[in-house]
Amino acid sequence: MTVDKTLLRALRGEALPRPPIWLMRQAGRYLPEYRAVRQEAGSFLDLCFSPELAAEVTLQPIRRYGFDAAILFSDILVVPHAMGQSVRFEEGVGPRLEPLKERRDIDALQVEGVVERLAPVMETLRLLRRGLPQEVTLIGFAGAPWTVASYMVEGGSSRDFALVKGWAYRDPEGFQALIDRLVAATVAYLDAQVVAGAEVIQLFDSWASALPSGILERWSLRPMRAIAEAIKARHPGIPVILFPRGVGVAYEDFARAGGAEGLSLDSGVRPAWAKEILSPQVTVQGNLDPILLVSGGEAMRAEARAICAALEGRPHIFNLGHGIVPQTPPDHVAELVSIVRGAEA
């Protein structure tokens, strides 16, 4: 008999008395045990591609806090790396890619063979399925095509997204070719993640906020829906969570037309608005400000309780509005978990 995991129940639309909880970037630099593994791993990509180490850091926050879900430790930029683009991570700077500049750079990207080149990630997932407590759900993930494309064209993080938006405006057909390749590669990659043991898929569109309203549907919503539908066609019953960060009012469109069971809200969204406006078919996830987890104390406790109260009676997964930041005191995370579970004094 399989255990009825709380995260899967919430994603099937069940409003639980206490929401399940996991936190974006729950495996990471704020944990001393992560920093110890990170130090012995060589480069950041080496860590992503070392199944034993990647599985170990994925499990660390589960052991420490007993979260309801574990999310594969990896990075959204392993996909362009597997497509043949040069990707490296500079300490204290962030990702650096050899930027795509013209159509032939797009045409040179390989979709075939992506899964083979990402085989270590699938090995990590297999190790995790064996190593996780049976009540903990295993989440696989990928970057959404728009966000991944923005790194591929900008060559790293960007302030104004001028290069990638400029391309999309000037040459929408060429840019569509890039997005289509990313959709194909991402579907193949996530399909393999599910085969290897992922039970839920989350798509991160961290830079959806950079898209003006007129092109948000084309470059963010449609590619994410295409991926969600393809995964469901191959694996009926696998829930998908979309995280189009910073889209404001357009969260409504993603709830209605995103083709996913879950929608992760950034901290700018009022939970009461989400409850009133978003399709009741979608399970909302979120949305505590990660900086409240740094400062902790009564402000954190009050806001965590307010989020749970505002979303009571509707399917809800407790999470942050964005990833944990490195300066977060680990004790604050423990306190948050006990508050959400209603176990604190």
Place this chain on the structure above:
Amino acid sequence: MTVDKTLLRALRGEALPRPPIWLMRQAGRYLPEYRAVRQEAGSFLDLCFSPELAAEVTLQPIRRYGFDAAILFSDILVVPHAMGQSVRFEEGVGPRLEPLKERRDIDALQVEGVVERLAPVMETLRLLRRGLPQEVTLIGFAGAPWTVASYMVEGGSSRDFALVKGWAYRDPEGFQALIDRLVAATVAYLDAQVVAGAEVIQLFDSWASALPSGILERWSLRPMRAIAEAIKARHPGIPVILFPRGVGVAYEDFARAGGAEGLSLDSGVRPAWAKEILSPQVTVQGNLDPILLVSGGEAMRAEARAICAALEGRPHIFNLGHGIVPQTPPDHVAELVSIVRGAEA
């Protein structure tokens, strides 16, 4: 007899057949004539505090494009500078401030004397009132307290706003003292701007997007409304435009309760949503993506027309969703103006 300026008519609630147009950061590095003046001015703050030069760069885009409004050339960080904080601008890096770290740093900030120390700005405004064509409206401005406070506490631009939000969470009373001082200094400064000739005031809350929904009202909406109300109490009839960038659904709150005539929308807001949802009492301003102005062409033309069409029949000021970026071709700006005025081929 005074000319009935189009910008003022729009801000009084008139839906004009063609919206008036001006663009945020219309005086700036994309213009060769600006770069020429900038080079001879010494530091960036020297330029802000040289009335003849600041007036000259304010007038440059008016001469070139015939915008309906000129906005004072200055910077939001002249206020902390005038309050006694060390502020400098590093070429290619951005602003650098000696960050506020504890309560006594806040208590040391001076509100008295701010207007005297900003006297050159008022001289710029007086020069502009004499130098501007009579149909062009003169806009004064200041940063909103939250955004200015974020620079004062972070010491510059920030990725995650951890220091300033941490302060607001940990010590809301202390942080309120900083906001209160900024409100007082900003009211005195804007009062003097109006006396010197500003006909409209815009408040820029560029980093309102960093505020989660639970504290957006306290740190963004309320201080901006306090400033707007104080200016109106002293100068009845002076319209105020609020620009709480990136607040998504909460634009509705600012339209209803912001105490201002105008609301400037970032590019993430769908104009049709704005027309349907925002209080009809408020004049909406915006919201073309500045990157469309870089790429130009049919995409820019179509989107500019779509914005005008979506907001037809309601008071509207055409603008961007954010400031012009330096790589913008000046010819694209000319084409945009002629499209909005309906004069293009």
